Amino acid sequence: xxxxxxxxxxxxxxxxxxxxxxxxxxxxxxxxxxxxxxxxxxxxxxxxxxxxxxxxxxxxxxxxxxxxxxxxxxxxxxxxxxxxxxxxxxxxxxxxxxxxxxxxxxxxxxxxxxxxx
Amino acid sequence: xxxxxxxxxxxxxxxxxxxxxxxxxxxxxxxxxxxxxxxxxxxxxxxxxxxxxxxxxxxxxxxxxxxxxxxxxxxxxxxxxxxxxxxxxxxxxxxxxxxxxxxxxxxxxxxx
Numbered sequence: 146x147x148x149x150x151x152x153x154x155x156x157x158x159x160x161x162x163x164x165x166x167x168x169x170x171x172x173x174x175x176x177x178x179x180x181x182x183x184x185x186x187x188x189x190x191x192x193x194x195x196x197x198x199x200x201x202x203x204x205x206x207x208x209x210x211x212x213x214x215x216x217x218x219x220x221x222x223x224x225x226x227x228x229x230x231x232x233x234x235x236x237x238x239x240x241x242x243x244x245x246x247x248x249x250x251x252x253x254x255x256x257x258x259x260x261x262x
Numbered sequence: 263x264x265x266x267x268x269x270x271x272x273x274x275x276x277x278x279x280x281x282x283x284x285x286x287x288x289x290x291x292x293x294x295x296x297x298x299x300x301x302x303x304x305x306x307x308x309x310x311x312x313x314x315x316x317x318x319x320x321x322x323x324x325x326x327x328x329x330x331x332x333x334x335x336x337x338x339x340x341x342x343x344x345x346x347x348x349x350x351x352x353x354x355x356x357x358x359x360x361x362x363x364x365x366x367x368x369x370x371x372x373x374x
Contacts, residue, residue, distance in 0.1 A: 250362070258303070
């Protein structure tokens, strides 16, 4: 299947600092990228959908000023958690959808385990 | 509100048995259906996709779709301990932004 690379896989940061997570599609062009958050033993919660070259669409309850999403190219989207707090500690996962085939499902990156101390 | 329902489990089966995972969905216009496997601490991995009614087989996995009943299932034959994971059902409607709706997942434990 298609490869989506997400970095870093694990990050620990101090409360009040910002963290940037990168999501790259390695062998295809991604029209759309999705950002999810997953708390322990919970399902994936969609945070936002980003389309290349346009502003991200955030799900209800997700603070757009806190979770900054940039999708500058067809292969790269970034999520920046600004002024992180311990309650932001979670597993963040991106997925990307191939622009060529409208029927293929999005493929997931490896995920980023964020711990805010 | 689109909903995808799964029994959280855990579903415990002996090695070599058939594991049956079920999923129901609320949106009648759903077109695409997916099963993902997620190991603890890892991101989901796509196992199967199914788009039309009936069965679709891939190795030890069989996905079954019944749109009239709004029901999709995943059968795992000859279950192995390495199949122990959480299985997520995802459903997507046609058109729009192709945003899938995920169920909460079913935890499967295959014991030797």
